[in-house]
Amino acid sequence: MHCGSLESERYWREEDLASLPAIPDAKALAIVQAMDEMLFVFCGSGDVLLTRQGMNRAQYDYLQSLGYSFSTNMEPLSLEAKEPVPPQETLNVFELLGRMDAGQEPGRLIPEGSLLEPFAVLPGTQEAVSRYKLLPTLPDEEIVRAVNTKSYSTSMRDRLGLPNIAVVVHSMEELLQSGQALLEKGAFLIKDEYGVSGKGNQLVDSERMLRRMAGHLESSRNQGKRIRFVLEPLLDRETDFSCQFQIDPEGRITLLSVQQLVNQGFAFGESHSPQPSLLDKLDKEGYWETMHSIGRELYSDGYYGEVCVDSMQLRDGSLAPLVEINARKSMSLIKHHVDRRFKQEGMHTCLIQVPLAAKGKVHYEELLERMEETGILFKLGAGEGVMPLTSSALQPLDPARTAGSTKGKLYAALTYRSEDSKQSLIRTLDESLMRTGYTILR
Numbered sequence: 001m002h003c004g005s006l007e008s009e010r011y012w013r014e015e016d017l018a019s020l021p022a023i024p025d026a027k028a029l030a031i032v033q034a035m036d037e038m039l040f041v042f043c044g045s046g047d048v049l050l051t052r053q054g055m056n057r058a059q060y061d062y063l064q065s066l067g068y069s070f071s072t073n074m075e076p077l078s079l080e081a082k083e084p085v086p087p088q089e090t091l092n093v094f095e096l097l098g099r100m101d102a103g104q105e106p107g108r109l110i111p112e113g114s115l116l117e118p119f120a121v122l123p124g125t126q127e128a129v130s131r132y133k134l135l136p137t138l139p140d141e142e143i144v145r146a147v148n149t150k151s152y153s154t155s156m157r158d159r160l161g162l163p164n165i166a167v168v169v170h171s172m173e174e175l176l177q178s179g180q181a182l183l184e185k186g187a188f189l190i191k192d193e194y195g196v197s198g199k200g201n202q203l204v205d206s207e208r209m210l211r212r213m214a215g216h217l218e219s220s221r222n223q224g225k226r227i228r229f230v231l232e233p234l235l236d237r238e239t240d241f242s243c244q245f246q247i248d249p250e251g252r253i254t255l256l257s258v259q260q261l262v263n264q265g266f267a268f269g270e271s272h273s274p275q276p277s278l279l280d281k282l283d284k285e286g287y288w289e290t291m292h293s294i295g296r297e298l299y300s301d302g303y304y305g306e307v308c309v310d311s312m313q314l315r316d317g318s319l320a321p322l323v324e325i326n327a328r329k330s331m332s333l334i335k336h337h338v339d340r341r342f343k344q345e346g347m348h349t350c351l352i353q354v355p356l357a358a359k360g361k362v363h364y365e366e367l368l369e370r371m372e373e374t375g376i377l378f379k380l381g382a383g384e385g386v387m388p389l390t391s392s393a394l395q396p397l398d399p400a401r402t403a404g405s406t407k408g409k410l411y412a413a414l415t416y417r418s419e420d421s422k423q424s425l426i427r428t429l430d431e432s433l434m435r436t437g438y439t440i441l442r
Helices: 008-012 026-042 057-065 093-099 105-109 125-131 141-147 150-160 172-183 207-222 276-284 287-300 331-342 364-373 419-436
Strands: 047-049 070-072 167-169 188-196 199-204 229-233 237-247 253-264 267-272 305-314 319-326 348-359 385-388 405-416 438-440
Touching: 008 188, 026 047, 026 331, 026 405, 057 364, 093 125, 150 188, 150 229, 150 287, 150 319, 167 172, 172 188, 172 199, 172 207, 172 229, 199 207, 237 287, 237 331, 253 276, 253 287, 253 331, 267 331, 276 287, 287 305, 287 319, 305 331, 331 348, 331 405, 348 419, 364 385, 364 419, 385 419, 405 419, 419 438
Parallel strands: 047 070
Antiparallel strands: 167 229, 188 199, 188 229, 237 253, 237 305, 253 267, 267 348, 305 319, 348 405, 348 438, 385 405
């Protein structure tokens, strides 16, 4: 059984931890919550995939045509509780499952004794394991919460003897003192303990900005919030990349892949296979042994499961092998599984996202039909093509929406022979989206 909430960091966060200023974005949350459809890439024959919004029938039929054979829910997971509960959008998918009435569709889909493979272990995961009689081969939730903090990644650099330019601050005084010292050498980042995908990183490039941040956090401290942030000089990055590996319950470590990233600011933009020159560099500089060492330390701290370590190559040619540890599945692991299943010799693959808006109801099945008509819809044996990985995220359910347009994203995998053919696929995909009724926002 596969299930999860991709914005795991949101649910690991302690309530009494001060946070950086941010504007709540219900539309962005609705998109992220619909991204759990992409977990189909981990499904084997006969597996069950539960998604928060339910999969579009046309998408389900398309994936079956590619050889996936899993069961899933077509309707949203929703509560019919008679007692007051927190708004559904504040619950992760395991908390939602734990509060559903007996006899609803999810319970009927899950065979007793199934092995749960979550995107990440979250609050409520163990309760869901118990309620649905799943097999519990999961690490402790508090250990997962701890090893996913930015301060844990910082301490890991010291444990492994890696260069460590980060500073963990626990008070306003430390923030101002360390911030001033860093500013003398250039801009720096304030990193939230559970920041992810561009959120929770604040660039500070002037004393005025530092004072403004301090003022915001002073207000939080006065409300009883704890101060704990990581300060880190802004690295002069050339390339972002990440390594995916797995630690089994006996501590064996298996390196799975490296994926190169094209980020938009600090957020995910595109994931593609690494250049041979990068792999050569990783071989020569002992990168793989560093990943094994991180895995051994994580296991000694009680964690096992999937890991994605974010890394960088800097413009001076040096490596920053450990930027952040993500002790969970990842977008790059999704890309790896697409590669395992569909990548052909001489072909390239990448994962892309297309930000969209739509007025009124747009029918996803029309998009698939249009892509098929234009010859870009990926099919078995077709070589090049575009494989949509989500249907609900294009026009997600948004409880905050009253009227007007909805925002969404298409996540898709591309297989292509050359950069020219990749650009041609993207142009035709854009045309198909616009003719279906979407406005492209990039």
